[in-house]
Amino acid sequence: MDAVNRFDTRVTHGLMRLEQAIALGVCVTLFVLHLGEVRWLPAVLLFAYIDLVGYLPGALAYRRSETGRIPKAYYVLYNLTHSFATQAALVAVWVLVAGWEWALLAIPIHLCGDRALFGNTLKPFAVRFEPEPHPAFVRLAAEVEGRALRPVTTRGLATS
Template identity: 55%
Template sequence: MDQLNSFESPTTTRLHRGEYLAGLGVSLVLFFTHIGEVRWLPAVLLFVYIDLIGYIPGAIAYRRSPDHRIHKAYYVLYNTMHSLITQGVVIGLWIWISGPEWALLVIPIHLCADRGVFGNFLKPFALPFEPVVNEDFARLSQGLFGKQASSSATAAPAVGSQR
């Protein structure tokens, strides 16, 4: 991937996810090292609010839509709530207003787990809200990267957001 070709090879995808796994590891070590100092109500709320606002509404809309086409607002909600910038601002405001605390580590834990463990990055409007193999991208990957790009999943036509 470069500034003119915004896609990744299977290898660079694994490396990219690996960077988030490293961030997850550091965050978890810090969190568990200070577990006795964690305020649990803020920790739980900070962990779940990202998906309560950013993922669950879109996931419900996607599953309820017969053709799986959903409004772009769901993508914007997901991308805003799962943005390192947005969550950095949340952490900064929290520290400015209430002071630093170990519970804030659940935010990078959430984001790094989404990206490193589950492979969930920001969602483009042109792809379905939930992961579906895009046959055009599968052909491109196969042509560029060969067997290493082969997927065990069956390619399905792309279903983007048109509303």
């Protein structure tokens, strides 16, 4: 919501998903407009490697874990492969070495798709690897969304 309150309500999360959906639409449109110029092997590999390297190992470890706890390395791997910063660096190196190609749009299509279609962002260590309601967040969301119509000052006193 802001730099101090680092959580989203259903509405703000939905708006962020909408923004990612718009970016996804732009990338897919460009991809389709240049379909004849897309090299398919790089496009498929660039799209798939993000989950093959970043998601699948953690998902398998999570499903095999009796407690649902897995090493932080899986979170780091997921966050590295699902980060726009990491992927921008990869695209920059690719462009410098091999030049621009439309297959590179597979990367933002994947990242924007994860965010827009599934609501997935980077994974904090404090939550389970797979989406599962955190009891503290459920309580916070209920409290915040329940008071959404009544502004509160920084001292917790109602302003109206």
